[in-house]
Amino acid sequence: MATDRGAQSQSSEVLHLAADKARRYVRDVAEQRVGPSEAAVAALAEFNEPFPLLPSNPCDVIARLDEIGSAATVATTGGRYFGFVNGGMVPAALAANWLAAAWNQNAALRVMSPIAAELEEVVVRWVCEALGLPPECAGGLVTCATMANFTALATARYALLARAGWDVTADGMFGAPPIEIVVGAQVHASILKALSLAGFGRKRITIVEADGQGRMRADKLPRLSERAIVCIQAGNVNTGAFDPAEEICHVAAEQGAWVHVDGAFGLWARISHKYEHLTRGFEKADSWATDAHKWPNVGYDSGLAIVRDGVALRASMGITAAYLEPGSRREPMHHTPEASRRARGVELWAALKSLGRSGLCALIERTCAHAQRFAQGLRKAGFEVLNDVVINQVLVSFSRPEVTREVIRRVQEDGTCWCGGTVWQGETAMRISVSSWATTETDVERSLQAIVRIAGECRTM
Numbered sequence: 001m002a003t004d005r006g007a008q009s010q011s012s013e014v015l016h017l018a019a020d021k022a023r024r025y026v027r028d029v030a031e032q033r034v035g036p037s038e039a040a041v042a043a044l045a046e047f048n049e050p051f052p053l054l055p056s057n058p059c060d061v062i063a064r065l066d067e068i069g070s071a072a073t074v075a076t077t078g079g080r081y082f083g084f085v086n087g088g089m090v091p092a093a094l095a096a097n098w099l100a101a102a103w104n105q106n107a108a109l110r111v112m113s114p115i116a117a118e119l120e121e122v123v124v125r126w127v128c129e130a131l132g133l134p135p136e137c138a139g140g141l142v143t144c145a146t147m148a149n150f151t152a153l154a155t156a157r158y159a160l161l162a163r164a165g166w167d168v169t170a171d172g173m174f175g176a177p178p179i180e181i182v183v184g185a186q187v188h189a190s191i192l193k194a195l196s197l198a199g200f201g202r203k204r205i206t207i208v209e210a211d212g213q214g215r216m217r218a219d220k221l222p223r224l225s226e227r228a229i230v231c232i233q234a235g236n237v238n239t240g241a242f243d244p245a246e247e248i249c250h251v252a253a254e255q256g257a258w259v260h261v262d263g264a265f266g267l268w269a270r271i272s273h274k275y276e277h278l279t280r281g282f283e284k285a286d287s288w289a290t291d292a293h294k295w296p297n298v299g300y301d302s303g304l305a306i307v308r309d310g311v312a313l314r315a316s317m318g319i320t321a322a323y324l325e326p327g328s329r330r331e332p333m334h335h336t337p338e339a340s341r342r343a344r345g346v347e348l349w350a351a352l353k354s355l356g357r358s359g360l361c362a363l364i365e366r367t368c369a370h371a372q373r374f375a376q377g378l379r380k381a382g383f384e385v386l387n388d389v390v391i392n393q394v395l396v397s398f399s400r401p402e403v404t405r406e407v408i409r410r411v412q413e414d415g416t417c418w419c420g421g422t423v424w425q426g427e428t429a430m431r432i433s434v435s436s437w438a439t440t441e442t443d444v445e446r447s448l449q450a451i452v453r454i455a456g457e458c459r460t461m
């Protein structure tokens with residue numbers, strides 16, 4: 001039998017080993033170089049072997065994974081990673097992930113996993129509370145904001161066409177009444193991808209002018225109709241700027257249009273009263289996409305699609321109408337594109353339970369304060385900060401594009417911290433995104449020193 005003593009002790013032994021390796025990684029990550037060394041990346045070639053003919057001892061498998069693999073990670077869970085708006089992972093989320101992995105629950109249906117279904121229901125409600133969204137909202141737990149954007153836009157498509165007497169789930173998009181898509185000039189690429197997946201051509205969209213911070217200009221909106229979807233954003237990926245949701249939602253509501261919010265990270269600023277002036281009006285939209293693996297530091301992968309009209313969400317994502325009987329309890333798979341999937345609500349629950357409202361608010365405010373310190377330190381050293389630092393994003397230019405690119409390359413190679421590059425309104429910039437709970441003031445000072453030193457060295461280029 002598979003559960004005899006030998007198998008049990010082997011299982012216990014390999015879990016101990018993995019836990020030891022993981023604990024060591026977590027302990028050392030703060031002092032590890034942030035980007036892996038060239039040698040560590042080159043060593044990955046050792047994995048490139050033919051498919052083994054014979055089994056290996058699981059402990060040897062894990063030991064090898066740690067030996068070659070851990071050194072080739074990017075230390076995104078440490079305090080000095082500032083790339084791509086990637087968050088870290090709070091301890092409760094990591095620990096819950098271990099336990100949930102042991103459970104190996106399929107979160108598709110309540111009958112497959114009561115615990116997964118229960119926690120999903122709880123976290124969708126908590127996230128709506130944290131983000132100040134209407135309590136009647138329904139939501140699905142997906143991999144990422146791209147999928148969350150897709151889920152919400154597919155639901156908008158269903159709802160707007162249903163109003164026009166067209167059942168898109170039955171009759172598809174060919175011959176359907178046209179829907180107008182409106183986006184801002186600084187729309188995130190994931191919205192364009194989601195739109196194309198949902199059958200809206202990337203070219204068949206109306207682009208509204210943006211201002212100097214990337215905010216959609218409400219005064220430039222075209223005439224809308226009850227068959228328009230307006231995609232706005234809470235937190236531009238470069239500047240962190242927020243579209244004027246209050247004005248846009250007001251106009252859209254008058255003209256019957258659907259408003260979708262891409263709030264991958266910025267939406268979480270709504271938990272802090274400090275940012276009230278930026279985040280006003282987003283609660284008036286019809287759907288929202290966000291990531292828990294960014295600012296809330298839940299770990300990968302954790303996106304959420306939230307829709308005001310839960311009936312429309314279930315009608316577009318439900319697998320058959322028979323599952324949609326009123327009064328039956330929430331079934332996870334009728335809220336997402338996926339059926340079988342892992343129980344990602346477990347980590348989200350653990351992170352939110354361990355942080356609480358005040359902890360999440362403190363995380364948001366602390367990282368924004370770190371971004372201010374970066375901006376101040378860089379300006380003081382004579383470099384140009386290109387954006388209004390309103391939340392956690394800083395764009396800095398080190399003069400000519402080739403100099404800025406060289407600074408970025410050397411910062412990454414140096415390993416003290418990690419920042420990526422971007423092009424903001426024609427200017428090459430380095431982007432600093434402070435998104436981790438683990439970042440301390442010391443991390444910020446060490447990183448600033450490294451950046452200023454390297455940029456100084458590149459000045460003579």
Ligand SMILES: *Cc1c(COP(=O)(O)O)cnc(C)c1O
Pocket residue numbers: 085143144145146147188190191233235236237262263264265291303
């Ligand atoms: C990061 C981001 C996305 C995409 O997020 P994924 O989780 O990688 O799919 C979408 N929109 C905005 C504004 C983002 O910052």
